[in-house]
Amino acid sequence: MTTRYRPFTHEGIAYGCDYNPEQWTPEVWDEDIALMREAGVDLVAINIFGWAHVQSGPGEFDFTLLDDVIARLHAAGIRVNLGTGTSSPPAWLTRAHPEVLPMAADGTRRFPGGRQAWCPSSPVFRSAALALVAATAERYGAHPAVALWHVSNELGCHNALCYCDVSAAAFRRWLRERYETLAALNGAWGTAFWSQTYHDWEEILPPRATISSRNPGQVLDFHRFSSDELLSYYRAEADVIRARSEVPVTTNFMVTAHIDSLDYWSWAGEMDVIANDHYLDHRLGDPTTELSFAADLTRGLAQGAPWLLMEHSVGAVNWQPLNKPKAPGEALRNSLTHVARGADGVCFFQWRASVQGSEKFHSAMLPHAGTDTAGWREVVELGGILDRIGEVAGSRVVAEAAVVFSWEAWWASQNESRPSSHLGYLDKVHAAYGALHALGITVDVVAPGAPLSDYRLVVVPGLHLVSPADAAVLTDWARDGGTLLVTFDSGIVDTADRVYTGGYTGPFREALGVAVEEFAPLAPGEPLTLSSGRTATLWSERGRATTAEVVDAFVDGPAAGSPALTRNAWGEGAAWYLATLPGAADFRDIARRVAADAGLIGRADDLPDSLDLVRRRRGATDYLFAINHGPDAVSVAARGDELVTGSTAGGTVTVPAGAVRIIREEATA
Ligand code: GLA
Numbered sequence: 001m002t003t004r005y006r007p008f009t010h011e012g013i014a015y016g017c018d019y020n021p022e023q024w025t026p027e028v029w030d031e032d033i034a035l036m037r038e039a040g041v042d043l044v045a046i047n048i049f050g051w052a053h054v055q056s057g058p059g060e061f062d063f064t065l066l067d068d069v070i071a072r073l074h075a076a077g078i079r080v081n082l083g084t085g086t087s088s089p090p091a092w093l094t095r096a097h098p099e100v101l102p103m104a105a106d107g108t109r110r111f112p113g114g115r116q117a118w119c120p121s122s123p124v125f126r127s128a129a130l131a132l133v134a135a136t137a138e139r140y141g142a143h144p145a146v147a148l149w150h151v152s153n154e155l156g157c158h159n160a161l162c163y164c165d166v167s168a169a170a171f172r173r174w175l176r177e178r179y180e181t182l183a184a185l186n187g188a189w190g191t192a193f194w195s196q197t198y199h200d201w202e203e204i205l206p207p208r209a210t211i212s213s214r215n216p217g218q219v220l221d222f223h224r225f226s227s228d229e230l231l232s233y234y235r236a237e238a239d240v241i242r243a244r245s246e247v248p249v250t251t252n253f254m255v256t257a258h259i260d261s262l263d264y265w266s267w268a269g270e271m272d273v274i275a276n277d278h279y280l281d282h283r284l285g286d287p288t289t290e291l292s293f294a295a296d297l298t299r300g301l302a303q304g305a306p307w308l309l310m311e312h313s314v315g316a317v318n319w320q321p322l323n324k325p326k327a328p329g330e331a332l333r334n335s336l337t338h339v340a341r342g343a344d345g346v347c348f349f350q351w352r353a354s355v356q357g358s359e360k361f362h363s364a365m366l367p368h369a370g371t372d373t374a375g376w377r378e379v380v381e382l383g384g385i386l387d388r389i390g391e392v393a394g395s396r397v398v399a400e401a402a403v404v405f406s407w408e409a410w411w412a413s414q415n416e417s418r419p420s421s422h423l424g425y426l427d428k429v430h431a432a433y434g435a436l437h438a439l440g441i442t443v444d445v446v447a448p449g450a451p452l453s454d455y456r457l458v459v460v461p462g463l464h465l466v467s468p469a470d471a472a473v474l475t476d477w478a479r480d481g482g483t484l485l486v487t488f489d490s491g492i493v494d495t496a497d498r499v500y501t502g503g504y505t506g507p508f509r510e511a512l513g514v515a516v517e518e519f520a521p522l523a524p525g526e527p528l529t530l531s532s533g534r535t536a537t538l539w540s541e542r543g544r545a546t547t548a549e550v551v552d553a554f555v556d557g558p559a560a561g562s563p564a565l566t567r568n569a570w571g572e573g574a575a576w577y578l579a580t581l582p583g584a585a586d587f588r589d590i591a592r593r594v595a596a597d598a599g600l601i602g603r604a605d606d607l608p609d610s611l612d613l614v615r616r617r618r619g620a621t622d623y624l625f626a627i628n629h630g631p632d633a634v635s636v637a638a639r640g641d642e643l644v645t646g647s648t649a650g651g652t653v654t655v656p657a658g659a660v661r662i663i664r665e666e667a668t669a
Pocket of ligand 1: 153154277279311317318349359362
């Protein structure tokens with residue numbers, strides 16, 4: 001992956017929000033700007049959903065409102081993250097061209113009335129959107145307030161997969177480029193099965209709703225196509241902007257639980273700045289650890305460079321079944337966790353809580369209840385802290401372990417007909433990441449095939465789909481002295497979704513020294529005990545060690561007697577295999593053992609798991625972030641200036657319950 005990286009210049013850590021002034025009157029804007037200054041806000045995203053305000057018909061642009069808002073922000077010294085406004089088409093466009101509306105897999109069109117109601121392949125939509133982008137970039141491309149261009153919004157959040165005839169034709173074009181011949185396509189999709197062989201390109205459709213399960217190769221390629229299609233759309237907007245402006249261009253990614261629409265490894269290199277939106281998802285067992293994972297993955301997309309948290313929330317969101325508020329101090333800890341893991345900017349959705357529209361019950365920096373609130377005081381407190389820690393900007397996170405993550409493996413492993421629907425890709429990834437996180441080991445999250453020379457330990461959770469070349473990068477690295485931990489459901493299929501035969505884990509098999517013969521998944525709640533006394537759930541498998549040492553084995557369940565945890569001495573290194581999903585505490589113990597094999601220790605034993613310790617480094621200076629998620633104060637060994645309170649740590653620093661401390665230290669390595 002090559003990358004552009006024209007990082008936007010900002011003094012210190014940026015602090016900001018989405019700002020939707022079109023929902024308010026100019027008197028309110030004045031109050032907004034005064035309060036933004038009070039909170040220390042210095043970067044606001046505007047015009048994200050601006051299309052209908054800026055354009056009332058073909059060629060009919062009116063930038064009066066935007067001119068006014070930008071001028072006011074500029075006068076107040078607040079920089080602008082300028083939306084191109086194309087995220088949601090206006091009613092005049094969808095009325096004139098209903099064919100731009102997206103189509104669901106069952107062939108029904110989606111109506112306007114929500115947002116992002118457009119087909120990614122529609123040339124009509126694209127040309128209307130690019131006309132707006134051109135007019136906007138022409139007008140503001142050189143405006144001194146504009147710090148960043150914000151293309152569309154969360155591309156693919158709702159409309160990634162469109163099944164209309166225009167998308168079908170674009171899909172066929174994409175397939176012709178990928179496969180060149182029908183024979184190659186038939187081979188890749190295994191169309192010999194169920195009489196699906198194609199004799200003419202025109203016979204091929206997107207994987208629309210079928211009466212039984214769909215062709216998994218076709219579904220996988222449709223994901224790839226859809227990701228590429230939106231990337232080509234992003235590129236088109238970015239090209240129009242770059243022809244008119246020197247200001248860096250980005251869009252907000254959704255590296256977050258549950259949204260798998262885009263392969264961001266293939267997108268990242270085209271962003272000037274990596275920006276992410278992250279929301280705690282209370283449907284997960286451990287949303288706070290998932291936040292750390294998402295932040296580490298976002299840093300991976302930025303190839304270790306600082307990135308921008310474009311959105312998160314002060315309190316509750318409005319789109320989960322139960323929308324929990326944040327505890328006092330939680331928004332602050334969340335924000336500084338992102339900073340600890342590489343963010344050089346912290347922004348929220350949104351500035352002022354809406355009183356109308358779908359998001360009126362979404363939290364905001366300025367809540368419905370106003371400024372005499374705990375929420376507002378925390379927003380102001382956070383602004384003060386970000387000001388005081390400005391020198392952290394530009395430093396890089398220190399990590400000696402990595403976790404491999406793949407959107408392609410996510411797509412392929414969540415196939416409609418799979419061994420168990422009780423386990424998703426993220427369950428496997430989060431469990432492995434959570435074990436390392438509980439140990440206090442900071443990890444980078446990397447793409448399959450990424451260089452690994454910076455690491456002592458690499459964990460490969462459930463990498464269902466992997467190419468032989470990418471698997472070889474991992475096994476070669478281990479043979480040269482690395483310690484590798486591969487977990488079940490890895491190395492199952494190649495990039496055409498074709499099963500590797502000869503024993504599962506395919507291209508990892510020799511390095512792992514195990515041969516897996518049969519999957520033996522379990523129902524939720526079915527007991528699974530290992531010979532060590534550890535317990536596990538949901539997954540077991542029948543197999544045998546070929547050259548590996550069996551460290552733990554299944555004693556009950558359908559795979560009784562088969563290895564559950566193995567270690568294979570592999571060249572200069574070691575390759576571990578975990579064939580089940582242990583409980584969190586047991587997984588942590590296993591991770592500790594594997595990490596020790598790699599010479600990694602993690603957090604000191606007398607510190608609680610609820611203390612997050614992360615280092616950012618610049619030259620000889622370290623910034624040690626100590627984030628205390630627990631109910632008790634913790635004393636941490638540290639020597640240097642503490643930036644949050646402005647005190648000095650002469651050997652230890654006390655981190656009160658729920659608080660964060662950031663110590664500038666001399667780098668130790
Ligand atoms: C996304 C969008 C925002 C807003 C938030 C609410 O991140 O980009 O416009 O809808 O979700 O959580």
